[in-house]
Amino acid sequence: MLDKDAPKILEVKNLKQYFNVGRKDEVRAVDDITFNVHEGETFGLVGESGSGKTTTGRAISHLYEPTGGEIIFEGKDVSKLKTKKDEKEFRSDIQTIFQDPYASLNPRMKVKDIIAEGIDINNLAKDKADRDAQVEELLETVGLNKEHANRYPHEFSGGQRQRIGIARALAVKPKFIIADEPISALDVSIQAQVVNLLKDLQKKRKLTYLFIAHDLSMVKYISDRIGVMHYGRMLEIADADELYAHPLHDYTRSLLSAVPVPDPEFERQREIVDYDASVESDGKQRKLVEIAPNHYVRAADDEIQMYKDRLNS
Amino acid sequence: MENKENILEVRNLSINFKTYAGTVQAIRDISFDLKKGETLAIVGESGSGKSVTTRSIMGLNATNADVVDGSIEFDGQDILQLDEKELSKLRGSKIAEIFQDPMTSLDPTMKIGRQVAEPLMIHQGLSKEKAMAKALEMLKLVGITNAEERINDYPYQFSGGMRQRIVIAIALVNYPEILIADEPTTALDVTIQAKILELMKELQTKINTSIIFITHDLGVVAGMADRVAVMYAGKIVEYGTVDEIFYNPKHPYTWGLLGSMPTLDTNEDVLPSIPGTPPDLLDPPAGDAFAARNKYALKIDTIEQPPFFKVSDTHYAATWLLDDRAPKVTPPADIVKRQEHFNKTKQG
Numbered sequence: 201m202l203d204k205d206a207p208k209i210l211e212v213k214n215l216k217q218y219f220n221v222g223r224k225d226e227v228r229a230v231d232d233i234t235f236n237v238h239e240g241e242t243f244g245l246v247g248e249s250g251s252g253k254t255t256t257g258r259a260i261s262h263l264y265e266p267t268g269g270e271i272i273f274e275g276k277d278v279s280k281l282k283t284k285k286d287e288k289e290f291r292s293d294i295q296t297i298f299q300d301p302y303a304s305l306n307p308r309m310k311v312k313d314i315i316a317e318g319i320d321i322n323n324l325a326k327d328k329a330d331r332d333a334q335v336e337e338l339l340e341t342v343g344l345n346k347e348h349a350n351r352y353p354h355e356f357s358g359g360q361r362q363r364i365g366i367a368r369a370l371a372v373k374p375k376f377i378i379a380d381e382p383i384s385a386l387d388v389s390i391q392a393q394v395v396n397l398l399k400d401l402q403k404k405r406k407l408t409y410l411f412i413a414h415d416l417s418m419v420k421y422i423s424d425r426i427g428v429m430h431y432g433r434m435l436e437i438a439d440a441d442e443l444y445a446h447p448l449h450d451y452t453r454s455l456l457s458a459v460p461v462p463d464p465e466f467e468r469q470r471e472i473v474d475y476d477a478s479v480e481s482d483g484k485q486r487k488l489v490e491i492a493p494n495h496y497v498r499a500a501d502d503e504i505q506m507y508k509d510r511l512n513s
Numbered sequence: 514m515e516n517k518e519n520i521l522e523v524r525n526l527s528i529n530f531k532t533y534a535g536t537v538q539a540i541r542d543i544s545f546d547l548k549k550g551e552t553l554a555i556v557g558e559s560g561s562g563k564s565v566t567t568r569s570i571m572g573l574n575a576t577n578a579d580v581v582d583g584s585i586e587f588d589g590q591d592i593l594q595l596d597e598k599e600l601s602k603l604r605g606s607k608i609a610e611i612f613q614d615p616m617t618s619l620d621p622t623m624k625i626g627r628q629v630a631e632p633l634m635i636h637q638g639l640s641k642e643k644a645m646a647k648a649l650e651m652l653k654l655v656g657i658t659n660a661e662e663r664i665n666d667y668p669y670q671f672s673g674g675m676r677q678r679i680v681i682a683i684a685l686v687n688y689p690e691i692l693i694a695d696e697p698t699t700a701l702d703v704t705i706q707a708k709i710l711e712l713m714k715e716l717q718t719k720i721n722t723s724i725i726f727i728t729h730d731l732g733v734v735a736g737m738a739d740r741v742a743v744m745y746a747g748k749i750v751e752y753g754t755v756d757e758i759f760y761n762p763k764h765p766y767t768w769g770l771l772g773s774m775p776t777l778d779t780n781e782d783v784l785p786s787i788p789g790t791p792p793d794l795l796d797p798p799a800g801d802a803f804a805a806r807n808k809y810a811l812k813i814d815t816i817e818q819p820p821f822f823k824v825s826d827t828h829y830a831a832t833w834l835l836d837d838r839a840p841k842v843t844p845p846a847d848i849v850k851r852q853e854h855f856n857k858t859k860q861g
């Protein structure tokens with residue numbers, strides 16, 4: 201669990217990530233977001249599809265140059281890494297488990313070579329036997345077995361492929377893992393196993409996670425804090441339990457009202473709270489405001505009182 | 514529901530895959546019906562054969578697939594006997610699929626408006642203009658904002674969830690008789706998921722489409738399905754109405770599945786999960802394939818495959834626990850709670 205005094209491992213400051221800048225199809229995928237992640241913490245990121253979660257993750261991995269703002273990892277601005285060595289270190293410190301297990305695995309490579317890619321690039325194996333042993337251990341860690349090492353990705357089901365992606369990410373012993381919908385392709389039992397595994401690895405290896413997902417029950421379960429995104433903006437940040445117990449923003453409330461429940465009776469009576477996004481473009485200036493300790497909501501000056509009242513009602 | 518006519522009948526389907534390691538017995542003698550206008554959910558462990566089953570309904574078996582046995586009756590013909598030309602006529606018109614992964618069903622080099630319009634031009638012979646107009650309408654229907662401007666964008670310019678909405682637009686544009694939805698909303702946030710599911714239900718009522726819905730999200734199943742089939746290791750192990758499966762499940766695998774689903778109230782340190790790994794389908798075990806992971810397993814489970822036992826006219830489960838000679842076992846506490854809750858609401 202989160203140590204509140206743990207140092208910040210990641211600081212995202214006023215990050216803007218636009219695409220097609222200056223053209224008529226300009227997309228403000230991420231539009232001025234700020235948040236921190238502490239060492240050993242799991243920060244959950246939820247929100248509308250297309251709200252910029254994946255883009256935020258990719259910006260943190262320095263796959264883009266930010267349109268604006270800064271990303272500070274372990275005190276260093278990732279856009280200003282000076283030496284090749286710093287850059288290489290950063291590349292293995294931050295690993296991503298992808299949303300899409302199909303596109304992210306090279307179909308022509310054997311599973312063992314996919315998993316060992318990072319081991320090879322970073323010379324993490326003493327010899328071939330050591331490499332095989334590491335791959336074997338990783339396969340086991342993610343619930344596959346060593347016979348799978350010599351097979352190709354197309355021979356696996358969606359869920360099995362996702363586990364290969366997790367093994368690959370773990371291979372280079374990262375500090376920070378961006379898990380972009382890492383379990384949405386898995387069946388519930390294996391989801392539970394993988395989440396237990398991620399939690400276990402976190403404890404043992406002091407890993408920090410940015411956990412992006414649509415399954416709010418799972419996000420609540422695994423996260424220490426959660427940020428809610430919509431249209432490239434961060435609308436609310438709070439401790440996981442607090443966010444679910446006292447959602448302040450209308451969008452958060454709408455999201456929570458739509459969580460599917462494995463109970464047919466309940467589903468037949470479900471009522472979804474609609475969210476009217478037009479308020480976000482009413483021209484008011486809004487920023488994240490701390491309504492209660494560690495509970496932030498994006499608000500205009502004249503909305504702060506309303507949110508305080510909401511919290512107490 | 515029982516009286517509705519079948520639109521699809523799968524009988525004794527068995528599919529193997531030839532691989533370097535040997536023959537994978539992916540589908541092992543499964544039979545099921547799909548009724549007109551219903552939603553049948555298929556749930557089960559990854560690798561249990563859900564996608565292989567539905568792909569064979571689409572006539573999209575992998576090149577190394579070997580259909581060992583069985584038939585798939587649709588429209589008075591056996592899909593397994595059709596040639597590629599006949600199959601491609603079916604696909605995208607009478608039977609459409611939304612795949613698990615949107616990128617495999619979108620052409621990365623084609624503008625999205627065109628991709629939605631194409632099936633209309635091919636299968637209905639609409640002019641390009643008419644098809645584009647209808648495509649635009651469809652894209653709006655699935656919730657693509659600024660659709661007018663975005664029809665000229667390429668797939669990579671959209672987020673995962675938006676791509677999936679485009680795929681759904683393509684699948685539904687021809688009002689198919691059967692829609693196969695393989696994890697169609699996994700990539701979407703829950704509010705958009707709710708909208709898409711609502712949309713699917715609406716279109717289903719409107720055009721009386723039958724839906725085969727594959728998902729790992731049992732919450733979605735609870736909201737969408739009329740009936741549920743549970744798969745394990747290439748077999749169907751239990752099927753019944755949605756209420757029967759959620760409130761009166763009989764197969765220990767179904768118990769494990771329902772038990773591993775966290776809810777917003779879950780607080781345990783470790784999530785419950787089914788121990789062990791699925792069997793190797795290169796060499797499936799004798800008897801009930803779930804036996805090795807099943808703490809309720811009987812001796813006979815490792816020897817003989819259990820037949821389907823009837824629970825009700827609509828509910829069947831393949832577990833020896835239902836045999837008269839089997840000892841009475843109490844299901845896990847959360848399952849008992851489901852049964853009690855249901856009995857209470859049924860009476861109250």
Ligand SMILES: Nc1ncnc2c1ncn2[C@@H]1O[C@H](COP(=O)(O)OP(=O)(O)OP(=O)(O)O)[C@@H](O)[C@H]1O
Pocket residue numbers: 219220227228229247248249250251252253254255256299669670671672673674675700701702
């Ligand atoms: N390379 C790109 N060029 C243009 N637009 C892009 C590009 N990549 C992403 N976008 C746009 O940026 C926005 C944010 O996309 P992103 O993938 O970050 O969303 P997301 O929150 O991860 O969504 P999802 O939950 O659906 O995965 C979307 O409008 C998307 O279309």
Ligand SMILES: Nc1ncnc2c1ncn2[C@@H]1O[C@H](COP(=O)(O)OP(=O)(O)OP(=O)(O)O)[C@@H](O)[C@H]1O
Pocket residue numbers: 354355356357358359360385386387530531532537539557558559560561562563564565566575577578613794
């Ligand atoms: N082309 C292939 N060659 C060899 N084996 C295959 C092939 N396609 C699928 N399989 C195997 O068949 C079994 C069933 O796969 P399938 O994709 O149907 O699983 P699934 O139930 O859809 O799983 P998931 O929930 O993970 O998508 C798996 O063991 C898989 O490894």
Ligand SMILES: [Mg+2]
Pocket residue numbers: 253254255299380672673
């Ligand atoms: Mg994404």
Ligand SMILES: [Mg+2]
Pocket residue numbers: 357358563564565613695
């Ligand atoms: Mg599948």
